[in-house]
Amino acid sequence: MPISAFLTDPSVCIGCKACEVACKEWNQIPDDGFEWYGQSYDNTHALGASTWRHVLFLEQKQPMGSQLAGTDEPFRWQFLSDVCKHCANAGCLEACPTGAIVRTEIGSVYVQPDVCNGCGYCIVSCPFGVIDRRSTEGLAFKCTFCYDRQAAGLMPACAKACPTQSIQFGEINDLRQRAKTRVEQLQQRGYEDAQVYDPQQTSVGGIHAFFVILGKPEEYNFPPAPQVPTIHLKTAWTYALASAAALLLVVCGAFFL
């Protein structure tokens, strides 16, 4: 099977949230609170157990590309549809003690809802703050990459519903190439801060849902250098076992006092 990927390009996103709606409808996700955050047009706020696509509304003090007029008060409005990154080295998958979280044949990270027992360790192990536990079921949920649709040869619901092809779906190497081309195109049009967000240099080893972004990753709540928590295994276990061995020595010594 080819490895699937998402390329999300905010430069053509119109903030319609069709992806959020399509995702909810196809995956039959319950409501996420109907809360009015009063924050721009964003009332979804963040990804979570019941929010697998989240359209950010970002107001930047930057001119639009090669804009000439009105640059004394520059302004650029960005929309970006955030989603689970389906990391090459996934913190949630490594942490899962039940084996509920698996790597699928299309390279995605999938939570099997009939195996998960809701221990909550994946939640603190995700460097992107994506996965969460839904209180009604007590299980961890996140984007499934529409595993069921892909198995039937369909593209994920969000990509299908996107009216501007801001969400592109395809084979990972094709899309990485397309992202590179798009960034070059944007830079030629005056968007000098355009870049691909796909942390391949860190221990996460790249993501299967990458983004073309304008500005810094931080503005989109993307960690600039995400790490998979298991890089700390060696240090933590070394200190833990050394301390435990020291405890045994102290206990032995104490009985000779």
Added chain:
Amino acid sequence: MKNIDQLERATEARLDALRDEAARNGQVQTAGIKPSGSPLPQSRAEEGYYGNPLLKPPVWTWQVPLYFFAGGVAGAAANIAFVAHALGRDPSLVRMALWIALSGAVASAPLLIADLGRPSRFLNMLRVFKLRSPMSVGAWTLAVFSSAVGLAVVCQETVLRGYTNDVLLALRWVAEAAGALTGLVLLSYTSVLLAVSAIPVWSENRQLLPLHFVASALGASAGILELLGFLNPATNGMAFVAAAVETCLAVSIEMRGRPVDAPVREGRVGWLIRAAGTLTGPLPLLLRIFFARTFGVRRVASVCFILGGLLSRYAWIAAGRVSARDSKILFDLQRGKT
């Protein structure tokens, strides 16, 4: 499903509140809405996405820190029992320590199960064994530890009632040794569980947490033995070393100026950590130095250490919640600014 009326009422109520605030103060302070001449907020990279937290806080409830404590005490007690037995010390101490280990193990499983989102599926923990998942290692360790100390207690009580043979005695040694060995993992893996996570204050303390959890487990275990009347030089020595290590750790938390440690130094949680550090560190240490021969004072020192150890586990989980909310420190860490 909420009905439409309810939904509209909630939305209208929130809009009214925003309008009220705007009329009163001239602007609205809610994250993202700070209009000054323009209706739109401006993003600032150092705040992340309008100050919304990047990470998700832990969902663990009160059972988890209590389990950390019970598991720690049980693991240390199993080692005290094994060593005391191997060195041929007071059999009543061996017996009591083994019973403490079993009690801790028996208390641990229900605490862990109650915290699950789906408690009926707790056995799924033993579906696979993943060396790379501290949660998986911990679940298996607890299972083996509980079986081992359970068997050790059964063998011990049978022997003490006069039914004895070589097989039973050998079985008792094997069970006690297995309990001690898995006990060492049980009392320390919980620190690895926190350290191997995306929460900055936990992962950046991956060297301190193991030492702290181990020292705290030893001191609490020795303290419980002292409270049960085993006020001998051995328990005093263990409790003394634990308090000395805890004092060093408490001082090092205070001395380090790392921004990532803000949750364990500042605010309500900072004071909880400080209180716990005082109760397990300098307070019992001084009491044991100056009143080593006064049994009453040693009991007070034990109570302090036990309470401090328990409090500290709660405080470290709470610190994780605070740390998950602070994206700025996360960004600085990842950009190498600290």
